[in-house]
Ligand SMILES: [Zn+2]
């Protein structure tokens with residue numbers, strides 16, 4: 001039995017129109033699939049992906065064209081990758097060029113005071129004078145304890161830990177220990193920077 005498409009009776013023309021209709025249907029279904037696959041790479045919300053796919057199914061071609069106009073311009077992978085890159089760059093920047101927490105001036109990790117606003121950034125070790133991280137319990141450079149021991153008491157206690165040298169000189173006479181007198185500390189402020 002012959003299928004008369006659009007009431008066309010001519011056999012050849014009828015077949016041509018059938019093939020054309022079949023092509024259109026195939027392209028339509030392919031566009032529905034493409035819309036679904038593309039939306040999945042660009043949209044996170046499964047609800048929106050379903051809406052886009054449904055629109056291209058209900059409104060052949062028109063739905064897909066509208067989706068192409070309103071779809072997000074970027075793939076989700078690219079968005080995530082860029083977010084990661086930005087975070088990594090910020091972390092690198094933070095590590096390379098720390099800024100003064102008070103005025104934002106570019107400082108180095110070893111600075112005790114900000115050269116721009118003159119505020120104290122870190123406390124110096126009472127024994128060796130090197131900058132201390134607020135989280136440290138001891139000075140990693142000279143092994144002295146931080147905070148609790150007053151410098152004078154610390155110096156009195158030192159000879160007990162260090163044996164007298166061969167010449168009968170105690171460690172207190174030693175010039176290397178003499179250098180360990182606490183540096184002038186200036187204004188004392190609890191370290192507020194956690195870095
Ligand atoms: Zn500053």
Ligand SMILES: [Zn+2]
Pocket residue numbers: 125126127128129130139140141142143144
């Ligand atoms: Zn020290």
